[in-house]
Amino acid sequence: MLEVSMDNLQFGYGEELVLSGLNYNAKAGDFVCLLGQSGCGKSTLLRLIAGLEKSNPGQLMVGGKPVDGPSLDRTMVFQDYGLFPWMTAGDNICIALKQKYKTWDKPKLKEVALEWTRNLGLDEELFDKYPMNLSGGQKQRFATARAFAIDAPLLLMDEPFGALDAVTKALLQDTVLELWQNGKEKRKTIFFVTHSVDEALLLATDILVLGQAPSKIIYTHSFTEATKPTRETLFTDPAVLDLRNRLTQIIYDEINEKALRLKQQKAADKSAEKTTIFNRKKAI
Numbered sequence: 500m501l502e503v504s505m506d507n508l509q510f511g512y513g514e515e516l517v518l519s520g521l522n523y524n525a526k527a528g529d530f531v532c533l534l535g536q537s538g539c540g541k542s543t544l545l546r547l548i549a550g551l552e553k554s555n556p557g558q559l560m561v562g563g564k565p566v567d568g569p570s571l572d573r574t575m576v577f578q579d580y581g582l583f584p585w586m587t588a589g590d591n592i593c594i595a596l597k598q599k600y601k602t603w604d605k606p607k608l609k610e611v612a613l614e615w616t617r618n619l620g621l622d623e624e625l626f627d628k629y630p631m632n633l634s635g636g637q638k639q640r641f642a643t644a645r646a647f648a649i650d651a652p653l654l655l656m657d658e659p660f661g662a663l664d665a666v667t668k669a670l671l672q673d674t675v676l677e678l679w680q681n682g683k684e685k686r687k688t689i690f691f692v693t694h695s696v697d698e699a700l701l702l703a704t705d706i707l708v709l710g711q712a713p714s715k716i717i718y719t720h721s722f723t724e725a726t727k728p729t730r731e732t733l734f735t736d737p738a739v740l741d742l743r744n745r746l747t748q749i750i751y752d753e754i755n756e757k758a759l760r761l762k763q764q765k766a767a768d769k770s771a772e773k774t775t776i777f778n779r780k781k782a783i
């Protein structure tokens with residue numbers, strides 16, 4: 500359980516800014532869902548929080564401390580699972596556990612890894628299979644089991660269910676929500692990137708929408724215990740329907756604005772090119 504605070508967080512991979520001044524405080528135990536069009540910097544923000552990229556001092560704090568490289572406090576779950584293909588699914592969990600619990604012997608590592616395999620609704624016989632012999636849903640369950648097994652207080656999930664079919668996705672959403680809720684007063688803080696407004700509505704305590712790059716946070720919404728949608732109210736509660744429309748509209752407006760900007764830029768480039776050719780011909 501860690502709070503995350505951003506104070507005018509700026510970041511670019513080179514000269515060009517990707518994030519242009521984010522201000523946000525996530526409380527410990529919040530489930531923050533990030534929405535925004537492709538390329539706006541959602542993964543970049545997770546990588547900064549994970550400590551895989553470096554921000555300027557003072558702009559990003561986790562648990563009251565400046566982020567200074569990766570830490571076992573924070574775990575990432577990726578869309579492409581991130582399981583080592585040369586190890587069995589079970590060993591993928593054991594090796595992560597070993598990093599955190601250095602004194603544990605093999606039987607203890609296996610016992611805890613098996614417990615999390617079961618917690619994620621996986622059959623124990625899958626434990627000794629290699630990732631290539633598992634379905635996408637099973638691989639993502641193992642990756643999620645690994646993330647929860649090492650019990651990091653901050654979980655960073657980057658479109659983890661983006662590649663899964665609808666039923667598998669719904670089951671995994673319920674599992675993650677349940678594991679997070681079961682944490683009670685020790686709930687993990689989760690940052691979860693998704694393309695799906697419905698997924699954000701179902702999972703989040705807080706929704707952030709990032710604008711196009713160089714991006715800022717252009718919309719936030721916080722739920723209370725009483726207003727947080729459930730699967731039952733997701734498509735029936737008028738307040739949720741209204742919020743879904745608003746979020747969808749904001750995202751579409753951003754996409755249209757970007758498309759228009761690119762079109763105008765193209766037209767300007769073409770016109771500049773024509774003027775250059777005309778001037779060259781005149782000179783000849």
Ligand SMILES: Nc1ncnc2c1ncn2[C@@H]1O[C@H](COP(=O)(O)OP(=O)(O)O)[C@@H](O)[C@H]1O
Nearest residue numbers: 512517535536537538539540541542543544712
């Ligand atoms: N390692 C990198 N080096 C240089 N540019 C990158 C790198 N990773 C991402 N970018 C660029 O940063 C921008 C934001 O990317 P990303 O954070 O992946 O967006 P999102 O996850 O919202 O789709 C994009 O323009 C992308 O091309």
Ligand SMILES: [Mg+2]
Nearest residue numbers: 541542543657
């Ligand atoms: Mg991304």
